[in-house]
Amino acid sequence: MRGQPSDGREGTRVRTILEALAEALLPSGGSLDPGAVEIDLIDDLDSLIARFAPEARRRVELMALALELSPLFSRHLRPFSQLPSERREAFLRLAEQRSTLRQIVAPLKTLCGMVYCAHPRIAALLGYEGRPFKPVEGSLPPPAALPVRQYPELRRNEEEIADVAIVGSGAGGATVAAELARAGLSVVVIEEGPAATREDFQVRPVERVVRFYRENGLTHTLGLPPILVPMGCAVGGTTVVNSGTCFRTPEFVLHQWHAVEGIRDIEPERMAPLFEEIEGLLNVTPVTDDIMGRNGEILRRGAEALGVRHGPIRRPVRGCHGSGQCAFGCPLDAKQDMRLSMLPRAVQAGARLYARCRVDRIRVRNGRVTGVEAMVLDPEGQPTPYRLIVHAPVVVLAAGAIYTPWLLLRNRLGPRHSIGRNLRIHPGCGVMGLFEEEIEGWRGVMQSYYVDEWLTEGILLEATFPPPGVGYSAGVFPSAGQDYKARLARYRQMAAIGILVSDTGSGRVVVGPDGRPWMLYSLHPEDAARVRKAIALAARLLFAAGAREVYPGLPGLEVIRSEKEIDAILSSRWRPADLILSAYHPMGTCRMGEDPQRSVTDSYGAVHGVPGLWIADASLLPSSPVVNPQITIMALALRVARRILETWRRS
Ligand SMILES: Cc1cc2nc3c(=O)[nH]c(=O)nc-3n(C[C@H](O)[C@H](O)[C@H](O)COP(=O)(O)OP(=O)(O)OC[C@H]3O[C@@H](n4cnc5c(N)ncnc54)[C@H](O)[C@@H]3O)c2cc1C
Incomplete structure (x- = not known):
């Protein structure tokens, strides 16, 4: 119980x-x-x-x-x-x-x-107060709440008829829902997670991790090393708890997807209007100095000293005051996650939204999809005896890169040999540095500044500072006892850089013996070398900005105190298992492509061999987009939605 x-x-x-x-x-x-x-x-x-x-x-x-x-x-x-x-x-x-x-x-x-x-x-x-960096003047508008149907209103078996059933309400699902509903189709969105409003984000971040992350934020890979891969589980999907960072898919990646992966209509000139449209809808704008905070300034200072390419991160916000809590739900409703952007557009156009319903069955008759079935969950996320059935000739899976392949595998649909393979996660970690000055890294935008000098090598560095103790920060401080506490006591003088590495190796999602999805993933030695290089680069930037100590998080090399020691990070004596990593971007497990032997969908998200079944989420990506993926996912979802409309109108 x-x-x-x-x-x-x-x-x-x-x-x-x-x-x-x-x-x-x-x-x-x-x-x-x-x-x-x-x-x-x-x-x-x-x-x-x-x-x-x-x-x-x-x-x-x-x-x-x-x-x-x-x-x-x-x-x-x-x-x-x-x-x-x-x-x-x-x-x-x-x-x-x-x-x-x-x-x-x-x-x-x-x-x-x-x-x-x-x-x-x-x-x-x-000195942590959890207050916005820029004081909020006046009162905020009432918290935005979406009309959702859920238990206990759903206290019996329920049936719905729609043109389109969408599984998952995150970056991909919400974008498809808005586009199709606005085009006049009747749309039902089914989401496993709870619905939240700004009121739910006034409690301590740690409480929000428990409520709005899948398995309380403890989802992880099986392999060497085990890697934490947190995911959101809420109406609005992971966008509710993500850091908001927006990058367009770099042109060299799109060229590669077109030329090497054989994906049609994905060249930069075809994708640019989609990126523009998404960014316009979400009001994607660069972080300004009045909300950035000192953690971002430190990275800027380091980048300027080293003469490497850098800039303020672009994010989807309206009225951001730098609360520094993006990854725990925005307490001011400033971050334009799907709850506040795409889903209201969908609902205004007539889409119906179900929360706390977990889809477990995709209905098929004569080889064609006819709808989905979900178990209705109680407020604790546990199954009730009730089921929701949505009859629809079009089903869009947007349950994310772990649960979309799980649904296909469970239902024995699609090209089985490709489903779940090609799991990429963007392994990374946080590198912290101790300074003489007061930084209060938690004050200001949580993920605020980037260095993309080494992007073509698959390395992206982002100034990221979560509230004290949450996320990677307290775990990477070395030592125990008074030494450990002495480091915590100087939290105010710490700056942090998050590293993100494009994985060339890949893992696999399978249905585990317990019936749940298992992420099998072992870090490829080349990716491990790239992680070490990224840690070394972060250390270099921190020292260039004036750090006195840097914590690389390697066994036996917990602290370095000068640039001279950085080379030790690059040593090949470290094995993948020596790294303590987390990853926030699972993707690639139902890759698109034209060859049914290598891909799960065609170039536009239609599942090979299953008419009426589409995919529109992070699973589609054929390889790492090299940057944080949400804009890529939304742009691809828009592209899938438009293809569905074309097909719908033709038929
Ligand atoms: C802490 C954190 C920070 C991040 N920061 C950034 C960032 O700054 N920039 C960026 O680009 N990306 C970021 N990401 C990643 C980004 O948010 C995701 O890549 C993106 O949201 C994935 O979109 P999606 O549609 O594939 O899945 P999701 O957004 O995860 O949506 C999938 C939804 O489907 C639901 N679902 C799953 N199974 C079922 C089922 N059986 N029935 C019904 N519903 C189901 C899930 O509960 C979930 O709500 C971050 C991720 C995390 C965890």
Whole structure:
């Protein structure tokens, strides 16, 4: 049952382990007092985990148990929670040097750091207030709310008839919905996640991660190294919790998709009007200095010093005040995610929207698609006995790059040999630097400035600073105990650069033995080398901007203090498993193309061999777009929608 540990004794055991970890990681005294014990961190952490989805909770339990048993195989010879405090701390330091152990400890450390930094007493000590960079004058308009149908209104089996059923309401699904509804088709959008308004984004970021990320933000790959791949699960899809960064697909990528992948009508001159249209609808504009904040300024300073290409990031915003919380839902309704842009356009044109309904069946008769079926979920995301059936001759899958292939595989539709393959994720991490000056990196736009000097090598660097403790920040600080806390205490003096690497290697989405999608992905050695190069470049930029220390996040190389040490990052002694990575752009798992042996859809998103079935999301991308993908996805979705209309009108 949700809200309870999977088993009472197991829950108590996990609590004991996490309590032991928190105490060793965040002891009392030192430069940031109180410690974990004084603020009852374990109670906060426990109640957070109790609200996790069962899969996410199980994952935390497994990691905690792995930590518990690990010292038995070292000179410590006792379970972690039974070690005296100083030996627990020593064990955590040892874990920093061991690649496998680090992969277990880092996520648990992040969880503890996140809850610790979010505590009001600690947030006050760090100086984090969560207020916009530019003061908001006057009052805001009432929060925008979309008319959605969901449980408990859906308290029986329900049937709908439409021209088009769209599965998923994110970047791809919402764009198709708006275009088709405005062209006069009757459209139903079915979304698994909950509907949110600005009111839901007034709570601590950590609470929002639990509510609006799939599996509470803990979705990850299986492979070496395991990589966190968070995804949104909400009306509006991942755009609700993304950083807002907008790049057009670079021309060299479009040329390659045309010439090498054989995709029709994708040349730069064909795509340019689509990009323009999307950017106009979303009001995509560059970050201005009055909201950017100092984290962006640091990257600009570093880039100017090195003489490399740089600029302010373009984002879809209206009235942004630099709240610094894009990835947790915009508390001011400034970021034009799909909730505030494409979905209202769709709804105004008559589209009907269902929330908390998980599509699991695609209906087919005589080889043609006839609609979809969904299970109605309760407010906790658990199945109710009720089902929603949408009868429609056209079905558009826009469930994202993990769930679209899952739906096809489950329903045995489409060219099976290609579905789920070619998974790209843009592996990356955050590189933090310590400065003498006060930066308060969390104040201002969260992802604000870029350096694209090395784009053709598949490396993009972006100044990105989430609220203290959330995301990569607390997990990458080396060490434990007072040293760790001393670094947290100087959070205000940190700047961070996020690195994004185009993966040449790929993984695969399969239906796991538990019936859910599994992301199989091991980092290709060439991509690992590129990640190291990107970390080194970020370090160079931070030093050029005046950093005193940089944290490259490699085992045995936790801190570097001068440019001279940067070369060590490039050493080939680091293996892929030594890297602690996260990735935010799953894509490519139902690639488009003209050859049914290599692709899942044609050049315009129609699934090979299944009339009436289309795809319009990140799955379509044949390879990495080299930049953050949302504009590419929306432009491709617009292209799919227009093709559907042409086909509809012809028939
Ligand atoms: C933290 C974070 C920051 C990011 N920042 C940026 C950025 O700055 N710029 C950028 O370009 N990209 C960014 N991205 C990535 C970007 O948001 C995604 O690439 C994009 O939203 C993907 O679009 P999509 O339509 O493929 O899927 P999504 O937007 O994920 O939408 C898919 C929707 O389908 C729903 N769904 C899944 N299965 C089912 C089912 N069976 N039934 C019903 N509904 C279902 C999901 O709940 C989801 O809401 C970020 C991602 C994350 C996680």
